[in-house]
Every structure is written in C-alpha cells, then in structure tokens.
Amino acid sequence: MKRALTLIFLALATPLAAHDTTAGSLHIDHPWIPVPTATAKSAAGYMVITNRGHEADELVEVHSAFAxxxxxxxxxxxxxxxxxxxxxxxxIAPGETVTLEPDGLHVMFMGLQGKTAEGDLIPATLVFRNAGEVAVEFAVDAMDDHPDHSGH
Ligand SMILES: [Cu+2]
Structure with a gap:
C-alpha cells in the first residue's frame, strides 16, 4: 500500500508535464505562462500551434477568466x-507550425484576476476561424524550465 502511494505522489510531482490538445486538423502543444510576479497586472501566454490540415485557419480570440x-x-x-x-x-497556413514564445508572438493577458503559482493550470478557450472554440489549459511554469531563444 505504501508503495502505491509513493508512485501516485511521483506522478503528481512532475512539474513540467507535457500537455497538448488536438482539435480537427489543429494540434496545440503545451500552452504555458511564466509565473507572474505578485504585483504583475499582465502576463504573456505561449504555445505551439500546428495546422496538419489542408486549409488555412487563424486564431482570432482567446477567452479566460484569468484576465x-x-x-x-x-x-x-x-x-x-x-x-x-x-x-x-x-x-496558421496548412502544414505550418506557429510558435508563440518569449520575445515573439504571444497571448497578452491583461488585468490578471486572482493569484497564480507555479504548477497551476489556467483554463482558457482559443477561438479559431474554422476549428471553432478549443478548450485548453495554460500551465504556469518557471521561465527557467523553458529554453531561452532570445539570443537568436
Ligand atoms: Cu504583449
């Protein structure tokens, strides 16, 4: 019994678990937000969106109670x-992968509601022209857990 509990604990303790969502021909990989400081009024959200279909789509809106x-x-x-x-x-053109990342494209969350901490999952809805509404969760990650591309 003790062994089983240990295994469950280890599963829950993985902080940077990959998470992804597929909606029609769109694949959305690891939406995340760097941990906002206590006084932050805004935060940026990142993810990787791949269009595996034959028709263009576009992200037109993001909704979240977070902001x-x-x-x-x-x-x-x-x-x-x-x-x-x-x-x-x-x-997002057919066959294209669009990367939202620090120092590049991002979702800007303005007027943050409540407190967030590393490890939180923030529910949000992405609205695409063709794929429609897609529910995702932005993981609140430490910036250090992600590779830095700013030197490129
Ligand atoms: Cu911005």
Missing part, C-alpha cells in the same frame, strides 16, 4: 527596443 482582457501580440525590435504590436488574428 479582464486578452489580445494577440507580436514583438518587434527596433533600435534595440522591443515593441509589442496588437494583431487582430494569427494565421
């Missing part, structure tokens, strides 16, 4: 300054 408002942002660099630009939708 008052969400937007899709790109990050552009000019004169050494990172600037975030609001985009109305994020196209």
């Amino acid at each position: 008052d408002q969400t937007m899709l942002h790109t990050t552009e660099h000019a004169d050494g300054v990172a600037k975030m630009t609001h985009i109305m939708s994020l196209p």
Whole structure:
C-alpha cells in the first residue's frame, strides 16, 4: 500500500508535464505562462500551434477568466527596443507550425484576476476561424524550465 502511494505522489510531482490538445486538423502543444510576479497586472501566454490540415485557419480570440482582457501580440525590435504590436488574428497556413514564445508572438493577458503559482493550470478557450472554440489549459511554469531563444 505504501508503495502505491509513493508512485501516485511521483506522478503528481512532475512539474513540467507535457500537455497538448488536438482539435480537427489543429494540434496545440503545451500552452504555458511564466509565473507572474505578485504585483504583475499582465502576463504573456505561449504555445505551439500546428495546422496538419489542408486549409488555412487563424486564431482570432482567446477567452479566460484569468484576465479582464486578452489580445494577440507580436514583438518587434527596433533600435534595440522591443515593441509589442496588437494583431487582430494569427494565421496558421496548412502544414505550418506557429510558435508563440518569449520575445515573439504571444497571448497578452491583461488585468490578471486572482493569484497564480507555479504548477497551476489556467483554463482558457482559443477561438479559431474554422476549428471553432478549443478548450485548453495554460500551465504556469518557471521561465527557467523553458529554453531561452532570445539570443537568436
Ligand atoms: Cu504583449
């Protein structure tokens, strides 16, 4: 009996469990949010979206009780300054993989509600033009658990 309990504990203790969702021809891999600081009013969300189908789709909206408002942002660099630009939708061409990652494309959560901690799962709904509404969970991960691409 004690052995069984130990195994259950180990399963629950895996902090960076991969999680993914398939909706029609779209595959959404590991939505995540870096742990926000205690006073943060906004947070960025990341994931990898692959279109395995033959028709273009686009991410048009994200809903979550986690924030008052969400937007899709790109990050552009000019004169050494990172600037975030609001985009109305994020196209995903057939066969294409779009990566939302630190210093790049992201979902901006603005007006955070409540507290979050590492290991939390934040429910959200992604709205695609063709695939429709897709329920996902953003894992709250330590930034250190993810490879840093900012040097590229
Ligand atoms: Cu942003």
